[in-house]
Amino acid sequence: MFKQLKKYLPLLRKYEFILSSTLVIIFTLFLSAKLLYPNFLKANEIYANKSELKSKLLRLNQKENKLNALNLNLLKTNFIKLNNVIPSQKDYVLLFETLDRLETTTGVSIVRTDFQLGTVSTTSAKLKKESVNGVFKLPVSVEAVGNYDSMILFLTYLSNLTGRLITVDKIQLELSDVLLTKIHISGSAYYNPFPSSIGKVDATLKDLNDDLEDLYQQILENQADVNLIEEPQEVPLGSQDLFFK
Amino acid sequence: MARKTINLLIRRQEETLAYQRLRKFSPIVAATFLTLFLITYLISLIYIAVNSRDYNNLKSEVEISEKRVSDKKATEGVYLATVNLLDLIKKIKKQDTQEVAVIFPELYSLQSSNTQINTAAIDNKGAVNLNITSFSLDSLEELVNQLKSKEESANFKSIKAQGILREKDGSYTLTITLNVMK
Numbered sequence: 001m002f003k004q005l006k007k008y009l010p011l012l013r014k015y016e017f018i019l020s021s022t023l024v025i026i027f028t029l030f031l032s033a034k035l036l037y038p039n040f041l042k043a044n045e046i047y048a049n050k051s052e053l054k055s056k057l058l059r060l061n062q063k064e065n066k067l068n069a070l071n072l073n074l075l076k077t078n079f080i081k082l083n084n085v086i087p088s089q090k091d092y093v094l095l096f097e098t099l100d101r102l103e104t105t106t107g108v109s110i111v112r113t114d115f116q117l118g119t120v121s122t123t124s125a126k127l128k129k130e131s132v133n134g135v136f137k138l139p140v141s142v143e144a145v146g147n148y149d150s151m152i153l154f155l156t157y158l159s160n161l162t163g164r165l166i167t168v169d170k171i172q173l174e175l176s177d178v179l180l181t182k183i184h185i186s187g188s189a190y191y192n193p194f195p196s197s198i199g200k201v202d203a204t205l206k207d208l209n210d211d212l213e214d215l216y217q218q219i220l221e222n223q224a225d226v227n228l229i230e231e232p233q234e235v236p237l238g239s240q241d242l243f244f245k
Numbered sequence: 246m247a248r249k250t251i252n253l254l255i256r257r258q259e260e261t262l263a264y265q266r267l268r269k270f271s272p273i274v275a276a277t278f279l280t281l282f283l284i285t286y287l288i289s290l291i292y293i294a295v296n297s298r299d300y301n302n303l304k305s306e307v308e309i310s311e312k313r314v315s316d317k318k319a320t321e322g323v324y325l326a327t328v329n330l331l332d333l334i335k336k337i338k339k340q341d342t343q344e345v346a347v348i349f350p351e352l353y354s355l356q357s358s359n360t361q362i363n364t365a366a367i368d369n370k371g372a373v374n375l376n377i378t379s380f381s382l383d384s385l386e387e388l389v390n391q392l393k394s395k396e397e398s399a400n401f402k403s404i405k406a407q408g409i410l411r412e413k414d415g416s417y418t419l420t421i422t423l424n425v426m427k
Binding site: 017018020021022024025028029031032035036039040042043046047049050053054056057060061063064067068070072075076078079082083085086134135148151152155156159161165167168169170171172173174175190192194195198199201202205206208211212215216219 | 268274275279285290296297306307311314318320323324325327329330332341365368
């Protein structure tokens with residue numbers, strides 16, 4: 001074996017510079033692949049994540065500023081009025097209240113009301129799947145008696161946002177008397193269950209554009225004032241001793 | 246005897262040009278490679294160290310901000326519900342043309358002292374079905390003329406009369422169907 005090595009020794013001596021340079025280059029390339037390339041990837045990742053974090057921080061700050069500008073108590077009070085227009089559940093009580101108010105306001109006498117009863121006690125998975133624009137419809141039919149003017153008022157006031165929103169699909173009239181008209185209205189009320197989650201913490205808040213703002217003001221003006229029941233912060237405890245006040 | 250000279254020196258082999266160049270440049274290239282690697286590696290280490298610190302600071306700022314926004318969850322929930330509900334109401338109101346409330350007065354105006362609407366059915370797509378009694382031939386003619394004029398003024402289209410009955414007292418009962426175009 002040594003004789004064989006001795007045979008190659010002159011060759012090695014002749015090309016020693018080239019061989020050692022090649023070895024250094026190969027070793028450098030190996031180190032680049034093992035050390036430099038992972039560092040490069042990590043640096044890239046840090047840069048990308050930093051950019052993402054910066055934009056997330058900006059979104060969060062904007063959202064925080066918007067939320068700080070809102071008054072929770074006022075929002076809650078106003079939401080009660082909005083909820084009267086389209087409640088989160090079928091809410092038959094609100095429907096009757098609306099019809100009673102319309103009776104008083106317009107002078108019409110409501111003879112009969114029919115609506116889809118469905119499940120009264122629970123609003124879980126048994127909610128009817130039929131939905132329009134993402135809101136659930138509640139078919140309603142009303143029979144009323146009144147004169148011409150009160151009928152027109154009644155038809156207009158059904159969707160004027162003073163109470164529950166009821167849209168009219170069809171009417172049938174019977175003019176039995178010169179002054180009195182009997183009307184049968186088929187329409188729909190609506191309800192919209194609350195969503196189960198409000199989305200990600202850094203999701204952008206939707207703005208109230210001019211149209212929605214006008215609609216909001218219209219509903220707040222048309223609806224009757226509501227009083228928000230203040231929840232007591234502390235419940236006072238009674239005396240420990242029955243015999244001393 | 247003639248002198249014989251023996252040259253013991255090994256004749257130097259001529260080096261090729263390629264070999265000369267390779268011998269000259271390979272150490273330079275190797276040194277350059279190594280230097281470049283060292284410099285780049287050092288830069289990458291410094292960049293990672295500096296940016297990791299910045300990244301961690303940014304991450305903790307984001308966490309603090311997320312906590313502050315999460316504390317306002319109640320406000321966010323009510324606000325989102327408000328906007329969502331307003332959007333829904335707007336969509337429903339847009340679809341609700343209140344066609345019925347608009348058509349009803351037009352039909353009611355067909356009535357007179359000699360013409361009476363017995364029953365009427367109106368739907369929100371504009372389809373109308375009327376049952377009318379006219380107490381004389383003249384009032385029936387007047388009704389027809391009114392309907393013709395409402396073709397222009399109130400967009401009454403496809404006006405059809407059917408089932409005309411002449412009663413014993415001289416009145417006429419008929420069914421009219423029409424469509425009111427928007």
